[in-house]
Amino acid sequence: MDIDKLFAVLGVKAINSGAFNGVWLKTSGDVLDVHCPVDGSILARVNQAGAGDYDLVIKSAEKAFGIWSSVPAPKRGDIVRQIGLEFRKYKDELGTLVSLEMGKIKVEGDGEIQEIIDICDFAVGLSRQLYGLTMHSERPYNRMYEQWHPLGVLGLITSFNFPAAVWGWNFAIAAVCGDVTVWKPSSKVPLTAVACITIANRVLSENGFPGAVASLVVGRGKEIGEHLIADHRVPLISATGSIPMGRRIARVVGERLGRSILELGGNNAVIVSRHADLDIAVKGVFFGTIGTAGQRCTSTRRLIVHESIYDDFKDQLIASYKRVKIGNPLDPRVAMGPLIDKDAVAVMRAAMKGVIEEGGRILYGGNVLATEDYLGGCYIEPCIAEAENHYRIVQDETFAPIVYLTKYKLIEEALAMQNSVPQGLSSSIFSHHLREVELFLSHSGSDCGIANVNSSTSGAEIGGAFGGEKQTGGGRESGSDAWKYYMRRQTTNINWGSDLPLAQGIRFDGP
Ligand code: UN1
Numbered sequence: 202m203d204i205d206k207l208f209a210v211l212g213v214k215a216i217n218s219g220a221f222n223g224v225w226l227k228t229s230g231d232v233l234d235v236h237c238p239v240d241g242s243i244l245a246r247v248n249q250a251g252a253g254d255y256d257l258v259i260k261s262a263e264k265a266f267g268i269w270s271s272v273p274a275p276k277r278g279d280i281v282r283q284i285g286l287e288f289r290k291y292k293d294e295l296g297t298l299v300s301l302e303m304g305k306i307k308v309e310g311d312g313e314i315q316e317i318i319d320i321c322d323f324a325v326g327l328s329r330q331l332y333g334l335t336m337h338s339e340r341p342y343n344r345m346y347e348q349w350h351p352l353g354v355l356g357l358i359t360s361f362n363f364p365a366a367v368w369g370w371n372f373a374i375a376a377v378c379g380d381v382t383v384w385k386p387s388s389k390v391p392l393t394a395v396a397c398i399t400i401a402n403r404v405l406s407e408n409g410f411p412g413a414v415a416s417l418v419v420g421r422g423k424e425i426g427e428h429l430i431a432d433h434r435v436p437l438i439s440a441t442g443s444i445p446m447g448r449r450i451a452r453v454v455g456e457r458l459g460r461s462i463l464e465l466g467g468n469n470a471v472i473v474s475r476h477a478d479l480d481i482a483v484k485g486v487f488f489g490t491i492g493t494a495g496q497r498c499t500s501t502r503r504l505i506v507h508e509s510i511y512d513d514f515k516d517q518l519i520a521s522y523k524r525v526k527i528g529n530p531l532d533p534r535v536a537m538g539p540l541i542d543k544d545a546v547a548v549m550r551a552a553m554k555g556v557i558e559e560g561g562r563i564l565y566g567g568n569v570l571a572t573e574d575y576l577g578g579c580y581i582e583p584c585i586a587e588a589e590n591h592y593r594i595v596q597d598e599t600f601a602p603i604v605y606l607t608k609y610k611l612i613e614e615a616l617a618m619q620n621s622v623p624q625g626l627s628s629s630i631f632s633h634h635l636r637e638v639e640l641f642l643s644h645s646g647s648d649c650g651i652a653n654v655n656s657s658t659s660g661a662e663i664g665g666a667f668g669g670e671k672q673t674g675g676g677r678e679s680g681s682d683a684w685k686y687y688m689r690r691q692t693t694n695i696n697w698g699s700d701l702p703l704a705q706g707i708r709f710d711g712p
Contacts, residue, residue, distance in 0.1 A: 202531065204244070204301070210294050212399035213245060213392050219419030220250040221398050222261035223412035228254045230420050235392055238304035238539045239529055241577040247391045250420040255428050258416050262354040262381045263434060265413035270351040270379040272410075278328025278377050283404045285321025285373075288314055295365065295396060297531065302390045303364050304538040304578070305493045306530040317369030317397075320663045323680055324373040331378065331684065342698025349688040351379025352460075356429040358385050358440035358450070361541055362496045362600075364393035367464075370663055370679040371439050372401070372415060378687040380437075383416045385429055389541060391419040422446075430454055437462065437687065439678060441498070444598075444624070447674050462686055463674025464667070466598040467626030469649070469658035470503040470619040472641070474612065474632035475510050481655060482631035483517045486604075489629070489657040491525055491583055494537050495602030496545070498673075499627045499651070499659035502598065503590065505615045508608045515606060519565045519585060527570060527580055539578035540601060546579045549601035552594050553584060556605070561588035564606065590618040598624060612637050620648045626669030627651040627658040650677070 208214065218225035219233070230249030237244045250258070269277070288295070296311030303310070335346040355375050359367040368384050375382050386394035394417055402412040418425050430438055430453045439462040440450050447465040454461040471489065473482045489501030506514050530538030540546050546569060553567045567584035583602035588595050595605045609615040619628055628647040631654075632638050638654050640646050650669030651661055661667055666681035668674065677683040696702075703709060 202297075207294055207297060208245065211291065211298060211396040213298070213395050216246045216248065217392070217395050219247045219391065219417070220254040220258055221402070221412065221417040222258040223265070223402075226250070226254050226257060230254070230424075233388055233391065233419065235302065236542070237301055238541050239301060239531070239578050244302060245392055247395070247419050249388075250418040250425055252424065252428060255418055255420070255425055258383055258413070258418050259354060259432065259434055261411070261413035262383050262416050265411040266351070266354055266381045268411060269381055269414050272379070274328045274331055274377060274379065277379060278325045280404060280408055280410065281321050281328065281373050281376050282325045283408070284401050285318050285325070287400050287404050288317050288321065291400060292318070295393070298396055299364050299393050300530045300538070302392050303361060304530055304541060306535055306538050307533065309493055310530075313363060313366040316366035316663055317373070320370040320373045320679065323663055324377045327374070327684060328377040331688070333690075338694070339704060340696070340702040342696060343702065344695040344697065345693065347690055347692050349378075349685070349690055352687055352689050353380060353436045354434055355380050355382045355687065356385065356432070356435045356438040357382050358426060358429070358438065358442065359387060360442045361387035361389040362493060362498070363441070364390035365397055367441050368394065368397060370667070374679070374684050375687050376414065378684055380687055381414045381416070383418060383429065383435070385418050385420065385425055388419065388421065394419065427453075431457065433457055436460060439676070440464070444672050460686065462668070462676035462678055464498065464669075464676050464678060465672060465674040466624050467498045467500070467669060467673055468502050468596070468598050468622040468624040469499055469627040469629075470505055471501050471658060472609075472615045472619060472630040472632070473504065473506040473510065473514055474630065474634060474637055475507040476634035476637065477510070477631035478633065478655070479510065479514060479517060482514065483521055485629065485631065485655070485657040486518060487521050489659050490602060490604045491537050492659055494540055495583065496541065496600055497659045499661060501604055501629075501658045503595065503619075504604055504606045505590070505609050505618050506606065507615075508610055511608050515564065522565050522583055522585060525583060527582065537583060537602065539580045541579070543579055545601055546581050548599060549581060549584070549603055552599040552601065552603050553586065555594035556586045556588050556592065559588070559592040559594060561586050561592060561605070567603070590621065596622050612640060616641065616646055623672040624669065625649045625671040626673040627653070627661070629653040629656060629658045631655055
C-alpha cells in the first residue's frame with residue numbers, strides 16, 4: 202500500500218492544519234500524532250486548533266451563513282449533488298483511509314463513504330421538499346401557514362468509530378437546510394476529516410461559495426469541544442459519543458437554551474425466538490457483534506435466546522466465531538480488524554472480568570492476540586459470555602466485541618429483558634411468528650429508536666431517522682423528517698381583511 206500516494210490523492214499531508222474556515226489556518230494548538238490502529242505506526246500529524254483559531258472559524262462560519270442561507274434551497278441541493286459526485290470518485294481511496302485510521306475492514310470503510318453518497322442523494326431530493334403546512338385560520342381573511350428557515354452555524358461532534366459517515370449525514374442535511382457546519386471530529390481520526398473537508402470545499406469553491414460552509418476544528422474536547430458547546434453563536438450541537446459526554450453537552454447546551462441532537466450509547470439486544478430461521482439469525486448476530494469489531498453504537502451487545510434453541514444457537518454462533526479471521530483490515534479475507542487502541546482492549550478485558558465476578562462465564566474468545574503476525578496493533582478475539590441481564594456489566598455499553606448470552610422462556614419475559622437497560626438505540630427480533638413480531642413492534646414491545654425484524658441491530662439505512670431513546674439521548678439524524686431539527690419553524694399569520702379580528706373570539710375595542 203502506497204500511503205504517500207493515497208494521502209496525495211486525498212489532500213492529506215505529513216503535517217496537517219487542524220482548522221479550516223475556507224483556508225487551512227496556521228493553528229496554535231499542540232501537535233497531534235495520528236496513530237494507525239493496524240500496526241501502531243504514526244500515519245501523520247495534525248496541528249490542532251487553539252482558542253483563537255476556533256474563534257476565527259466561527260466568525261467565518263457566521264459570514265458564510267449569511268451567504269449560504271440566502272441561496273435557494275434547490276440550488277443548495279445542486280451543490281450537495283456535486284459533492285456526492287465528488288465522493289463517488291474517491292470512494293475507494295477514502296474507504297481505505299477510514300480503514301487505516303480507524304481499523305474497520307475495507308468493505309466497512311467503503312460502506313461509510315457510500316453512506317455519505319447516499320445521504321447526499323437524499324438531501325438533493327429533500328432540498329425541494331422542505332415543506333411547511335398551511336392551516337385553516339379561525340379568523341376571517343387571515344392566512345396561516347408555517348415556513349422553515351435556516352437555523353445558523355451548527356456544531357458537529359463525531360466519534361472515532363464513524364470517521365466519515367456521521368459528518369456526512371449531518372452535513373448534507375444541514376447544507377440543504379441552509380445551515381453551515383463546524384465539525385469537531387474525534388482526535389483519534391482527524392485525517393479522514395481533513396480529506397472529507399477538502400473534497401466538500403473543492404466543490405463549494407468551484408461554485409463560488411465560501412469554504413466556511415463546511416468548516417473543521419480539530420482539537421481537544423476539554424478545550425475546543427467546550428468552547429463549541431458553550432458558544433451562543435452555535436444554535437445547534439449534533440453530537441455522537443458516550444453517555445457521559447452527552448450528559449455534559451446536554452447540561453451546557455441546555456443551560457444556554459440551545460438545541461442539541463444527541464446520539465449516545467446503545468445496549469442493543471437481539472431476541473432469537475424458537476420460531477426463528479436460525480441460519481439468518483446467526484448471520485445477523487454475527488454481523489451485529491463482529492462488524493466494526495463491536496465498535497458501532499448499534500453493535501449487538503445482548504442475545505436473548507429461547508431456551509428450546511439456546512444450545513443449538515450457541516453452538517452455531519461459536520462455530521461462526523471460530524472462523525473469524527482477525528488481522529489487517531485491508532486484507533480482503535479478514536472479517537475483524539483491531540480495536541482502536543490499548544484502552545479499548547483494557548475496557549473489554551475488564552468487562553470479561555466483571556462478568557465472571559458477577560457469576561457469568563466466558564464461552565468463547567477474549568484472548569489478546571500479540572503475535573508478530575498482528576503487527577503490534579490492538580487485536581483481540583471477539584468474546585461470547587453467558588451472563589444475566591441484570592448484571593451491572595451487562596447494563597453498561599462496553600464498546601468492544603463482547604456479547605452476553607442469556608435464555609428466556611416467554612416472549613414477554615424476553616421483551617422485559619430487552620427493555621430493562623438504561624439505553625434505547627437499536628433492537629432486533631428473529632422470528633417468523635406474526636404475533637411475536639407484532640408484539641415486538643407494538644407500543645408495549647421494543648422501547649428503542651430502531652426496531653428490526655429478522656435483521657441485524659446494526660447497519661441502519663440513511664433513509665430512516667437514526668437515533669434512540671432513554672440514555673441514548675433522544676436525538677434523530679439522517680433521513681425521514683430529521684431535517685426539521687436543523688431548521689427554524691415559523692408560524693405565520695397574514696391578515697388581508699379590512700378589520701382586525703382576534704383569535705379566541707376576543708373583542709378588544711380599547712378604552
Ligand atoms: C454509530 O455507530 O455511531 O446503523 C453509527 C449503523 C450505521 C451507523 C452507526 N449506519 O450501524
